Amino acid sequence: AQRVTQPEKLLSVFKGAPVELKCNYSYSGSPELFWYVQYSRQRLQLLLRHISRESIKGFTADLNKGETSFHLKKPFAQEEDSAMYYCALWGVGSGNTPLVFGKGTRLSVIA
């Protein structure tokens, strides 16, 4: 079964501190992993996709197949990073399978 676990419901960090949002997954095949972000009163937005290997807004995430993890990291948190972050998994044959989401982590960056 496909499952995504985000162990932290809330993460509070000070501005300028490093951030790591944890995501672990369970999937028997080769998944595609995503991070979505939802700012207050805005729609869910695609932040990162592991196959693109991009850095968006200073965030990076590396897929670790051995540890089945896809943690989201940023070296220096900014106040505008405060939002809900969702890790999501897309199965093999991605085009027509649903995303499976974790329950989300609320990041609060304190000035």
Next chain:
Amino acid sequence: DAGVTQSPTHLIKTRGQQVTLRCSPKSGHDTVSWYQQALGQGPQFIFQYYEEEERQRGNFPDRFSGHQFPNYSSELNVNALLLGDSALYLCASSHRTGGPLFGPGTRLTVL
């Protein structure tokens, strides 16, 4: 391109009523998926439409039904509304190789 659009933005219904939510996918996307996001939870997959057919379905009762039109737009219908159906309903569109993009959602309140 306006991206994924949904209507209406907000909706208030009473128990037992029926509701129809609408979604227009991003231009070039042919697959539409619907998700329910309860307060404080990650989005839960309801079903997915491709080529006007329901291809996959999550763990939702038959009261939840849908349709996809030839122009790829989609409707979500919920019959015999329950208080527990109150949630944000998200539509996501995708194509074979892209990550799903989400609409702003429809906030449904059942009284």
